[in-house]
Amino acid sequence: MAEPIRLAKRVAALAQCSRREAELFIEGGWVRVDGVVVEEPQSRVAEQQNVVIDPHAVAEDAQPVTLLLHKPVGMGYDEAQRLLTPANHAAEAGTSGGASPRILKRHFAKLAPMLDMPAQASGLAVYSQDFRIVRKLTEDALLIEQELVVEVSGTIRDGGMALLANGLAYRGWRLPPAKVSWQSETRLRFAIKGMDPALVPWMCEEVGLRPLSMKRLRLGRVPLAGLPLGQWRYLPADARF
Known part of the structure; x- marks a missing residue:
């Protein structure tokens, strides 16, 4: 019985193409061995194994995602x-x-x-x-704006919305301006730039609110x-x- 060979070599013979084209077919998920997609050109296949190349296969580098x-x-x-x-x-x-x-x-x-x-x-x-x-x-x-929604409890202090928007300092650092609005009685929407989202719960606490949960809805x-x-x-x- 013949020794198993590299899948790329088998595909190159089947498709009558170069070894590099065969590798691209395999890496692109276009090749099945005994009905299972195999994406590693170095995989070894026995002579009796069924190797099938998708008829729509294209030999091109996969783009980063x-x-x-x-x-x-x-x-x-x-x-x-x-x-x-x-x-x-x-x-x-x-x-x-x-x-x-x-x-x-x-x-x-x-x-x-x-x-x-x-x-x-x-x-x-x-x-x-x-x-x-x-x-x-x-x-x-x-520079990328992040939109967050924070569920809160408690009562905001007088002037709290203005402080959230442009008035708080964290460890001596003046926070960048933020867009802040109420979405409901217990939900605040923040649109922030230039700061860590981890500071948003602290911002809520500074104006008398207890943050219960936070969710990022948008990046840019x-x-x-x-x-x-x-x-x-x-x-x-x-x-x-």
Whole structure:
């Protein structure tokens, strides 16, 4: 019986293509071995195994992706990253930017967590492989507006809204102006720039309110927009932070 050979070599022979093209077919998720997608060109296959190349296969490098996650309460950014699996992918019907990318194993590797928020908060979390997104969210971190909703209890002190908007100092540092408004009797909306979201609960306490929960709804022009808790979707190609 012949020794198993590299899958890339088998695919190159089947497709009558170069070894590099065969590797791209495999890495792109276009090749099945005995009915199962295999994405590792170095995998070895026996002569009797059935190798099938998708008729729509294209030999091109996979583009880097950015994933948007609805982070649950109680999970830090690193811990929440474990939710980025194919099983937790949310349906993307109705989103802009064309068809969603095909889910590949490589989409979950080398993801950089961007614009951290407290473990006690829920809402929009961003993880990216795209150096352009990573650079944007790193270099312009202080310029990107974050929209948060905070559930509170208690009674706000006199002049409290003005203090929240442009009057508090944290450890001698004057906080940047914020847009603050009531969404209901127990819910405050914050739109902030240039500060850590972790300061928002402290801001509430400074004006006599007890923060009960916090949720990030938007980063720049990218919204949470109905993403189910604990699930993720791809950042649309035409989306801009």
